[in-house]
Amino acid sequence: MSVQTVKSIDGIRFSVWSPTEIRKYSVAEITAPETYDEDGMAVQGGLMDGRLGTLEPGQKCLTCGNTAARCPGHFGHIELAEPVLHIAFIDNIHKLLLATCRSCSRLKLPQEDLDNYGQILKKEAAYTIISQKRIPEEILDKAKKAKECPHCGKPQYDMIFTKPTIFIEKTEIGEHRLLPITIRERFTQIRDEDLKLLGYDPNTARPEWFILQVLPVPPVTVRPSIILETGIRSEDDLTHKMVDIIRVNQRLKESKDAGTPPLIVQDLVDLLQYHTTTYFDNEVSGIPQAHHRSGRPLKTLTQRLKGKEGRFRGSLSGKRVDFSSRTVISPDPSLDLSEVGVPEAVAKKLTIPEIVTEWNIERMRELVINGPDKFPGVNYIVRPDGVKIRLDFVEDRSIIAQNIEVGYLVERHLADGDIVMFNRQPSLHQMSIMAHYVRVLPGKTFRLHPSVCPPYNADFDGDEMNLHVPQSEEARAEAILLMRVQDQLISPRYGGPIIGGLRDFITGSYLLTKDDTVLTPQEFANYAMLGGYEGTFPEPAAKGKDGPMFTGKQLFSLFLPTDFNYVITSKWSKGTKGAPKDVVIKNGQLISGVIDKASIGAEEPESVLHRVAKDYGNAIAKKFLNSVLIVAKQFITHYGFSYGYSDLELSDKVKSDIHSGTDESYNTVYDLISQAKKGTLKLTRGLSADEALEAYIVNELSKARDKAGNTADQQLEKNNAARIMATTGARGSSLNIGQMAGALGQQSIRGNRLNKGYNNRALPHFKENDDNPDAHGFVKSNYRDGLSTIEFFFHAMGGREGLVDTAVRTQQSGYMQRRLVNALEHIKLEYDNTVRDPHGHIIQFLYGEDGIDVAKSDHGEAFNINRLIESETIVDTGKKITKEEAEEMVKKYTKSFNPRLTSLVDEAILHSKLSKDGTEKVLKKALDLYHKAKAEPGQAVGIVTAQSIGEPGTQMTLRTFHFAGIRERNVTLGLPRLIELVDARKKPVTPTMDIYLEDKYKKSREKAIEVARNTLQTKVSALIENVETDYASQITIELSSTALSQRGCTVEEVETALASNKKFKIETNGNTLTLTLAEESDAPTVIAIRNKVLNTIVKGVPDITRVTVAQKDDEWVIQTTGSNLAKVLEIDGIDKRNVRTNNVFEIAATLGIEAARNALINELSTTLEDQGLEVDSRYIMLVSDMMCSRGYLQQIGRHGIAGTKDSVLARAAFEITVPTIAEAALTGEIEELKGVTENVIVGSNIPVGSGTVDLYMQVSKN
Secondary structure, three states: OOOOOOOOOOOEEOOOOOHHHHHHHOOOEOOOOOOEOOOOOEOOOOOOOHHHOOOOOOOEOOOOOOEOOOOOOOOEEEEEEEEEEOHHHHHHHHHHHHHEOOOOOOEOOOHHHHHHHHHHHOOOOOOOOOOHHHHHHHHHHHHHHOOEOOOOOOEOOEEEEEOOOEEEEEEOOEEEEEOHHHHHHHHHOOOHHHHHHOOOOOOOOOHHHHEEEEEEEOOHHHOOOEEOOOOOEEOOHHHHHHHHHHHHHHHHHHHHHHOOOHHHHHHHHHHHHHHHHHHHOOOOOOOOOOEOOOOOEOOOHHHHHOOOOOHHHHHHHOOOOOOEEEEEEEEOOOOOOOEEEEEHHHHHHOEEEEEOOOOOHHHHHHHHHHOOOOOOOEEEEEOOOOOEEEHHHOOOHHHHHHHOOOOOEEEEEOOOOOEEEEEOOOOOOHHHEEEEEEEEEOOOOEEEOHHHHHHHOOOOOOOEEEEEOOOOHHHHHHHHHHOEHHHHOEOOOOOOEOOOEOOHHHHHHHHHHOOOOEEOHHHHHHHHHHOOOOOOOOOOOEEEOOEEEEEHHHHHHHOOOOOOOEEEOOHHHHHOOOOOOOEEEEOOEEEEOOOOHHHHEOOOOOOHHHHHHHHHOHHHHHHHHHHHHHHHHHHHHHHOOOOOHHHHOOOHHHHHHHHHHHHHHHHHHHHHHHHHHHOOOOOOOOOOHHHHHHHHHHHHHHHHHHHHHHHHHHHOOOOOHHHHHHHHOOOOOHHHHHHHHHOOEEOEEOOEEOOOOEOOEOOOOOOOOOOOHHHHOEEOOOOOOOOOHHHHHHHHHHHHHHHHHHHHHHHHHHHHHHHHHHHHOOOEEOOOOOEEOOOOOEEEOOHHHOOEOHHHOEOOEOOOHHHHHHHHHHHOOOOEOOHHHHHHHHHHHOOOOOHHHHHHHHHHHHHOOOEHHHHHHHHHHHHHHHHHOEOOOOOOHHHHHHHHHHHHHHHOOOOOEEEOOOOOOEEEOHHHHHHHHHOOOOOOOOOEEEEEEOHHHHOOHHHHHHHHHHHOOEEHHHHEEEEEEOOOOEEEEEEOHHHHHHHOOOHHHHHHHHHOOOOEEEEEEOOEEEEEEOOOOOHHHHHHHHHHHHOOEEEOOOOOOEEEEEEEOOEEEEEEEOOOHHHHOOOOOEEEEEEEEOOHHHHHHHHOHHHHHHHHHHHHHHHHHHOOOOOOHHHHHHHHHHHHOOOOOOOOOOOOOHHHOOOHHHHHHHOOHHHHHHHHHHHOOEEOOOOOHHHHHHOOOOOOHHHOOOOOOOOOOO
16 A cells, blocks of 8 residues: 555645735636536536636646646636625624714724723733723724724714615714725725724734725636536526626626716615525525526525534534445344444445465455455455556456465455444444444345344334444454454443343343243253363252253352352342342352343442452453344243233223222212312312322322232233243333233323313314313223223324424434533543643543543442452451551552542441451452543533533433422523523523521521512512502502411501602502602503512512422421522521522623532533433533533534634634634634644644544654
8 A cells, every 4th residue: 555644734724815816716717607618518607617627527728737636727817897795794784884084084083092902912011901802892982982082083974884884884874884995995995004903803804805806716626517417507606796796896897888878887786795695605695696597596605604514514513434334223132242244245345455465465466356246255455556456347357366465455245254334323432332243144234133232222123223334454453352242341421331131031031030940950051061061060959850950150150250149139120129138149040040131231320340340351251142132042942932912911800899999989079079069179289270180180090000010910920921022121021911801001192191182072082071080081991901091092192292202302412412422522531640621721620520530440439449358358368458558558648649538447447347457358349440440531512411411311301390399499400401591591481499497597497588578579560459559640459368467568668669759649548559750651551660560579579479488307498480690699597508499591691610510510410300310420520510610601513613613714613614714714724733623623643532632653764
């Protein structure tokens, strides 16, 4: 292979092209609107001019003389007859016109102000109260207001900007339109130093260049012309647009030369402006889109760059690749965990380049003789001089095979044992793409081991997966070192196993390790051989009719490491209410208990599999899992485990029990309804009568379903297949059994029963206002006996909600993950253990506050100290260590640990009964494990964090409004809450507070209510009985005495609250206030005043709309709806150190950024925990630290971290592409290519992970 030179770019500077530069780079002036003449040849001076480059293969470019393959294309230019405005800079043009003088073009600020700003910019000022970024905004604000120029004294006119491109000046004589030519003249006079103050870089962007005099014509390579099957040429959208521009430009030139009336010329100028605008951006609001003949809108420059299919995201950040394949997947439990079955047809197309050496030359010759059609063979041979031979067209391959020499490159078919990368979309975390070893198999699908499904989130209902073949030795080495399946057993999200047994493997291992399972020596030997066991057999432990027998437990024990000890509770024991800690493994022997999901299941932390992986390493864990799974599979196959309709058969007595149970519940419901009608129903606090009734009914009906389910469930024997699967955790749950054999239960939509539909009924099959639970979607049938039509329809209503919910959730969580990845992708761990962005800004001083990599950790801890002590105790001898010795030893070994870990170790060692040697052994092992679990420098902690929070997002529930005990306190949960937090919203959808009280208030309910009254926002509208007005001069307010006493207010307080309003006078008469307006007004004004009066706050804290006093652990706590931290802290009687709000933004404003960080961490953790998702706290900390790293709260999206990145390309590739690039050109930004996205875009190495390292070599001269 030829040596490739590594191209490296130092940086990219963005700038605006000046007319002279456009002309300089141009190779031809384009004047002819026609592209081809009659003979189909390109017209000279037309848009397909030969000087702009060539498209036809074999044709030579007239400028550089290269063929289409080598010629990059060349720019041309159009001389515009009249200048036009550049749409991308229209806002900048507007701002400059407002800020500069119309005659002398200076900034309309006194010279001394400009000098002061200049000093701040040059960092020469003694002090400053404004950041450099704010200077342009401030200058613009001040300059806009100036009525005359402080430099030349001329009066200034108001400006009207009619979008998108018309500027009008209001002069004394009337409105006068500013033409681009005038604007250009003004801008030419602006001084460079004034521009610098506005943040422009005069070298890269002079404002007069925003007004185009010359238009660059892009090379033909950018807008290729294609020939359709019909033989007709089809031009690119850009070419179409260019033709329009040239036509109008020509007409304009001719009209001007002919002396046409100015009105017509102006129309043509406007048309030219329209065409250039749509050429740059065809989605400008305020003007119609330009359409193709077919009626679709044209895709012009901006549309080419932005969005998912645009240049940045579609062709640079991510592109299509070679050596990839995609087909349907199917399961094959006989494969090794780390293998992937590849169809022969795919293996023959995908090739691996192998260099011929003296060791493999014979094998390569055989492959060459096989050729491209016979597997295993060769598709191409590349000679050392670079000539590529395609073996399809070679008559006699044996001659070529003999001619092969060392140094040739052979592209051979994929063969067994090659490493490939296997991936399933959506790729939500790193385990969505893993390295597998190839196993070429017949058939047409990719085969993979069912246990490797969880990391990919794959199933076999038609999923397709992609397979990529790495082409270089380095790529293969990296895949083997970092991406193999066995190295991904532990998920970096929570530090527990993600790959393990599932479905039948679990059932199989349960059946195998059951107490009564025995095997003949012959069977035992066969299974052991299948599992790859190579040692000697133990003595048979059971006796059978035909002599000694082995137990299933013995077979399982063969594959355990011999010194392995562990105790755990199995799912079976939990489910059948058996003894806890029933699985006992001692010295690698399973003594008691059954092996089910708790021991070898996927996504089960602290399982036997997890312990083997952590104590013995991934290679041994993979071997163990492989053996156990293949044996369990074979065992269950021979055992014959099936499940059918008859397994749900219930006796008539049980059926009638279920029916009578349901009837009983129905009667209770009718009873509740009649109580509600009489008004004797016991109300729950915070609920209206109807809501309380509904809550009781739902509760009663859910009991009914559970009762039916349990009755059915208990009737099934312990050896019933469904019971076994549900209890061992293989598949399903007792709820599923209940629905199949008992009753389906209440169907619900958005957490409520089905009440909507036709008038006062859900379906026309029921009477109006029917109280029967059946009419509101309670299904008392089960799946075994079948549903009635109406029940089926109700069930479909409930099911539809699930589908819609899933679709919405996937989309929302996908966008959240994209924002997270974009905000955090460039964050990595440096060599000094700090977490920084590429520019060296520190985000964390120590990753996760302990520097431990979750993927190497033991369920989030660096090591499991109790486990280490437990293992040591079994083999430990000698007398117990003294307390003093233990403390000293702990101190010696835990110097580098963080305080939390130190205290854990300290406590565990002091409570252990180890000897001195044993203690030392444990501490040495702990220290060793601690160092091994440390995160490595260069690790892309940011990306792993984004994936660990984004990936569970798809599993979260959407739209859960949870009544935290009380109906008023709706709390947003699940995905919407997570999104709300990472978006750093100013106000949560459901703001709430928990206010704890001082000692003297918290024990008494009365005192707590008093504080609550002072907290609750009381408006005048809450205290009135009625309001009347004559809509002219008077408003009469009648206060309600009950409301006053309830809210603890007096009439005087209401008066005081209203006294500040000068628009009326107040007269009080008992509880009636008469407001007489100062002047008679019309009805709308009086109504506005009345509304203002009603909204006046009499007492309490603004925004706190509801309060409830609740008891928590023998103290009274005030819970509110609405949040206003700063004001609540001023109230007497509250514990100022213990007030909680879910509004993080408010915490940041009131208590500072550190408090906000802690609040963010707590909120994110509780949100994820409520959903039952385990995400390591290090990730939550990193996200919170990132959001708070600048000293103020930043959101994760384009208005926060992603939008303030230093890299231009990274910002442009995320969102708002074109404005980002335009802005960069103005300020002359330089892209330094330090982050991830920008390096992917330019095709260089990413400076993260293995790309952090560079090799510098001294090559000897001689």
